[in-house]
Amino acid sequence: MEGKRSIMSDFSKIEEKVLAGKRLNREDGLKLIASSDLLSLGSLADIVRKRKVGDKSYFNSNLNINYTNICIFRCPLCAFSKDLEEGYLFSLEEIEEKVYQGLRLEIKEFHIVGGLHPHLSFEYFKEMLKRIKKIDAEIFIQAFTAVEIDHFSKNSGLSIEEVLKKLKEAGLDSIPGGGAEVFSPRVRQIISPKKISGNRWLEVMKKAHFLGIKSNATMLYGHVETKEEQVDHLLALRDLQDKTKGFLAFVPLAFHPKNTSLSSCRGTDGFDDLRIFAVSRILLDNFDHIKGLWMYLGEKLAEVALCFGVDDIGGTGLEEKIVHAAGALTPTEISKKRLVRIIENAKRIPQEVDSLYRERKL
Numbered sequence: 001m002e003g004k005r006s007i008m009s010d011f012s013k014i015e016e017k018v019l020a021g022k023r024l025n026r027e028d029g030l031k032l033i034a035s036s037d038l039l040s041l042g043s044l045a046d047i048v049r050k051r052k053v054g055d056k057s058y059f060n061s062n063l064n065i066n067y068t069n070i071c072i073f074r075c076p077l078c079a080f081s082k083d084l085e086e087g088y089l090f091s092l093e094e095i096e097e098k099v100y101q102g103l104r105l106e107i108k109e110f111h112i113v114g115g116l117h118p119h120l121s122f123e124y125f126k127e128m129l130k131r132i133k134k135i136d137a138e139i140f141i142q143a144f145t146a147v148e149i150d151h152f153s154k155n156s157g158l159s160i161e162e163v164l165k166k167l168k169e170a171g172l173d174s175i176p177g178g179g180a181e182v183f184s185p186r187v188r189q190i191i192s193p194k195k196i197s198g199n200r201w202l203e204v205m206k207k208a209h210f211l212g213i214k215s216n217a218t219m220l221y222g223h224v225e226t227k228e229e230q231v232d233h234l235l236a237l238r239d240l241q242d243k244t245k246g247f248l249a250f251v252p253l254a255f256h257p258k259n260t261s262l263s264s265c266r267g268t269d270g271f272d273d274l275r276i277f278a279v280s281r282i283l284l285d286n287f288d289h290i291k292g293l294w295m296y297l298g299e300k301l302a303e304v305a306l307c308f309g310v311d312d313i314g315g316t317g318l319e320e321k322i323v324h325a326a327g328a329l330t331p332t333e334i335s336k337k338r339l340v341r342i343i344e345n346a347k348r349i350p351q352e353v354d355s356l357y358r359e360r361k362l
């Protein structure tokens with residue numbers, strides 16, 4: 001009983017700070033993330049969400065282009081990548097064809113990521129962006145994680161800044177938040193030992209933000225990380241956001257263990273997912289948007305997540321391959337109508353946006 005009273009008083013103190021608009025510290029974050037009082041967490045996150053963005057909830061119409069699944073890293077967490085002999089690689093003509101397909105469906109936003117191919121020259125990526133913009137200059141391109149950008153830099157001998165500047169000139173509009181995983185070196189050693197360090201990921205993002213390229217940030221949770229490591233990850237993102245204001249949204253990604261070398265991990269439960277959304281909304285006071293991707297959560301949990309701090313449920317996601325390779329049972333795409341219904345079921349106002357949160361007509 002004594003223990004319960006002290007947890008409740010800890011929560012009230014944190015609640016008071018949040019309601020007064022004060023920033024939470026690491027200790028507060030650890031208390032929040034250890035709390036099993038999911039409903040209190042959710043209602044506090046909902047207050048913060050409403051204060052930040054009001055009652056609108058966002059989605060976008062996008063098509064994914066995963067240009068290759070060939071990857072030299074073969075991370076234990078990954079069900080998508082293949083070796084050179086087994087994988088695929090889209091030609092630039094095939095990529096153009098996918099863009100035309102998207103345009104026929106009135107999709108003007110393309111999300112492009114892929115594996116770390118050993119032999120692709122930097123020209124392929126610049127040319128890819130140029131060709132897409134040539135088809136229609138209004139197309140929005142969100143492409144290449146910090147991990148891919150670091151790979152381009154190493155392969156081409158150009159600095160990170162030079163790579164980013166050239167990609168921007170060629171048509172890059174924003175960067176997705178993938179590859180962040182959990183920044184803890186202990187965790188990375190287990191789940192993605194060859195990938196760039198957490199510090200390097202943050203450095204690439206910092207350089208991009210200072211060049212005027214906005215990005216998202218992610219955390220892949222639900223494998224071997226501790227709650228402390230989750231909180232430290234969030235705080236590292238909050239620190240960088242203070243410096244650059246370049247993050248558009250934080251996107252927690254539930255780990256799907258199927259078909260990975262970490263298949264013995266149990267994955268996440270709805271409880272874990274909702275707690276991460278709520279805690280990140282409360283702790284990340286300088287992020288406007290918390291994105292809960294319906295594709296990772298399923299449609300029903302995506303509706304509930306909108307009451308736990310989330311204000312964006314992601315995109316139509318045509319042709320998504322990565323999370324489905326890891327066993328996600330959700331469909332690979334969804335209609336705009338269905339996304340609108342998810343949002344309306346949660347009694348929010350649906351608003352279509354591009355990745356910079358510029359509103360589009362429904």
Ligand code: SF4
Nearest residue numbers: 071074075078081115
């Ligand atoms: S997670 Fe990314 S870097 Fe790691 S193997 Fe998969 S595609 Fe490659």
